Amino acid sequence: MTEQSFTFDGSAIGFLEGDSIAIALLRAGIHPTGGGCICLEGDCPHCLATVDGVSYLRACQIRARAGAVVVSHPRVGAPPLPCNGHDRVSSTTHFVDLVVVGQGESGRLAAEDATKARRVVIAVDANDGAEAIGVYGGPTLVVRTPPGMMTIHATQVVVATGASQEQPVCPGSDLAGIYTSRAAEKLSEAGVDLGRVVIIRNPDRPIRFEGTEEVEAVVVATGQGEQRLEADAVVLDLGLHPRNALARMGHGLNVTAIGDAAGTDELPPAPEDGVVCPCSNVSVADLVSVWERGFREMELVKRATLAGTGTCQGSVCLPHLRAFVRDRGGLVPEPFTARPLSRQVTMKEASASYHLPPMRRTALHDEHLRLGAQMDRFGGWWRPWRYGDVAPEYRAVRQAVSIGDVGTLGKFIVAGPDATEFLERLYPCRVGDLKPGRSRYALLLDERGYVVEDGLICRDGANRFVLTFTSAGATFAEMWMRDWADSWDFDVRILDRTTALGAINLTGPLSKQLLERAGVSEPPRFMQHARTEVAGVPCHIFRLSFTGEMSFELHHSVDRSVELWRELMSLGADLEIHPHGLDALFALRLEKGHIIIGMDTEFDSTPRRLDMQWAVRMDKPAFIGQEALRRVDALPLDKQLVGLEAEGASPIEGAVLWEGDQLTGQVTSSRYSETLGKAVMLGWVKLHEGQLPDVVTCEDRPLTRVPMPFYDKDGARARG
C-alpha cells in the first residue's frame, strides 16, 4: 500500500497506483453504496458517489487521486446538488465523417478501416475518460471528457460499446459481496481478496442472497434443484446484454451498432421476487401491481413505475422488465425508448456550449455610465433607465431641453423601382402620397390584422425611403420586409442601418434654440426630415414627437455619437439641459397617450381595439391584414385600450381593473403625472352592450375613463 490516500465519508482510504476509487474502496472492505452487485464497467448504480463535490459519478470509472474527497450517496433520497464554483466547463465542436464509440476489438477495427479509407474519424471510449452520453439529430454525439464537453457532428456514428453483464433480481440482491464475473476478474488483477467465493453461471440463477449487510450465503436454482452455499462473495456470470442505449437513441439516424452491442439479447427468466430497478427502487411486486392495473406495455410499465428512468437508464433493469412483460403478455417487447442523456451531468457540463444571447450597447454606453446612469435591458440593448433622480429628467423635457439615446431604434433604407408599391402593401396607411422630406407614423399589421410593430415612414426620394421601428422589433421588421418582398417579387433593396447609425433625441421647448446654437438655423418642420450638420456632425434630422414636446431625432454615423452628445450637452448647459432615460420617457409618452408595442398591445390588438383606426386606410387597394380587418371590424367591439386617470398615486402596471364585481381588464402603463397632478394610465377594458365603462376600479380606487391624450390635447407643443 502506498502512502497515497483520499477520503471517503471523512475516513482516509489508501490506494495503489492505477486503482479506481471503487477498487480502492473494495480493497478496504467498503462497498461504495453499501450494497448491490458490483460491475466495475459503469453499467450499474452500485458505486455512485460524490467526488470532489460532483454527485452521481461512477467510482469505478474515476481514477483514485490523492486528496480527493469522496462522499457516499444517501441510501434514501438524492445527493446534494453540486455547488463548486462558477467557472465554465470548456466545450469543443467537431465535424467528422465517422465517430466510433467504444474501442474494444470491433470498435478499433471500425476506426482503423475508416481511417484507411481516408475518412475523418474520432474514436472515443469511456475507459479512456471520453464518455459518450447522448445522440441527437444529425447525428450529433455529445461526449464528456476530463478537459470538457465535445459536440461531434458526424456523417455516421458507430456504437461499439459491447455488452453488459446481467445483474441479479432476487431477495438480498442489495447486499454487499455480489460481483459480476468481470468485476471479480478486475478485483483479482488488482489484488483484492474476496474471501470464500461462490461462482454462479448461466443457466443457474440465484434465488436469494442471505446475510444482514454482507452476503453470508446464496441459494441457487440449478438443474438439480435448490442449493444453499455459504460464501463471503458471490460472483455471477448470468449472461450478456447488448449495451446499445446510444444506438437506440439514434433510431432513424445514421447510427449503427456493431460487435456485441449489436448482439441478440437473450432475456433472462422473468423475475419472481426482489428489486428489479435499483435506481428507482422498483420491485417485482411493483411491476405486478401496475400490470394488474392495466399498464401492459413496456413504455407504460416504465412510466407507471419509473423503472429505467434512474441513474443507469435501464442498464440493470431493462432485460428483467422485458422478461416480465414477455412472461405476462406473451410477446417479447422492444426495449423502451432511450433518450439523451445516458449519464448525469453537472449544470456546468450541460451549459458548456451555451452562451446567453448578448446584449448590445450603444456607442453612448460609457457616456451614460459617466453621467451616473442606471442601465437596464430593453429590447436586446443596454439602455439608461435614469440618471439618478428621474424628476429633473422629466422637467428638462417639459420645461427646457433634454437629450436621450435612441440609437437602439430599428433603422432601415428601402429603395428600388417597386419601393413605394411595396410599402403601400406592407403598411395600412398611405405611402404613395408622402412627399420627399416628409414622415408619417405607421402601424405594421400581420395577416390577422393585429398590430405587431410601429414606427416612421420617411420618404427620401422618388424610390427611396427611411423606415424606423422599435428597438425590440428591428430584427422582426427586417425578416418581415424581406419575406414579403420575396413573396410579392418586388424589385426593392433593403439595408439594415440599425447598428451603423446612432440616434439622439433632442426634445423640449428649448430644443430648437439648442439646434440653432449647433448651427441649424432652419430645422425641419413637424413630421419632416432633412440632412444637415449638427455641431459639425453630419446628421439626418427627423422632426417628430414621442415625448409630447418639440423633438428632433438626430441620426448620425455611430462613430460620431459621443462627439455629438457631448457637444449638445455643452451647448445646452445654460439652458438647463439634462439627459433623460427610459423611466422619464415612459412617463412623458404616456401623458401623450403614445403606445409602446408589446407593453400596451396584446397579441390580438387590432387598430380599432387600440382606438387607432386613424392609422389605417381601408380604402387602399391592398395591405397586409386588410381582409382580416374587414371581417373583425364588422363584429361588435369587445375591448379597447383607453385612457384612465385617478387622484393620488399611480397603480402598478399590470394591476387588475374591475367593473363592479366583474373583471374587465388590466393597466398596461401607469405613472403619476407631475404636470397634471394625478395618476394617468392606459388600460384594457371590456365593452358591455357596446358601451365602454366610464368608471372602473383598481386596487379599490375609482379610475375615470378620459379622452386621450392627457397632455397637450391639440398637439401645439409638439408642433412647436
Add this chain to the structure above:
Amino acid sequence: MTKTVLVPGVEAIKGRRVVAVPTAIDIAIWPPDAIVLRLAPDEVLVIGEGGLSINDRHAIIEEDSSLAALELSSSQARDLIARLCDWEWSTSGKPLSQGLMAAIPVKVWSEPDRVLVIVATSYIHEVEERLR
C-alpha cells in the same frame, strides 16, 4: 483599414455596405485593395478605400463605421471556432464564413496569413468577455 483599438486586439474598421441586385453585384468593380465580403446575394460589405462601380441605379451604398475586427492566425481562429461555434469552418472553401461565435454574430474572413473576425461594435464588450 482604420487602426482604432477598441479593446486589446480588436480594431475599429470602416466599410461601405452595398445593397443591389445580385446580377449587378456579380460584375461590380471593387476598389483594388479592398476586402469584399459578399454577405448575401444582394449585399456586400466593402472594407477599404477607393471608388467602386456598380450597374444598379437603385443600389444603396452607405458608409458603415459600426464594425470592428479581431485579427488572428489560422490556428488561433481554428481553436476559437472549435470552442465557440457550432458550425464548420473551412479555409479551403469560401473565404467568408458567417454565424454565431459564443452567441455573438460574426463574420470570419480568411486570408492565407491571417483571419479577421468581424463583429458589430455594439457587441465589442461581449467579444472581450466571451472570446478570450
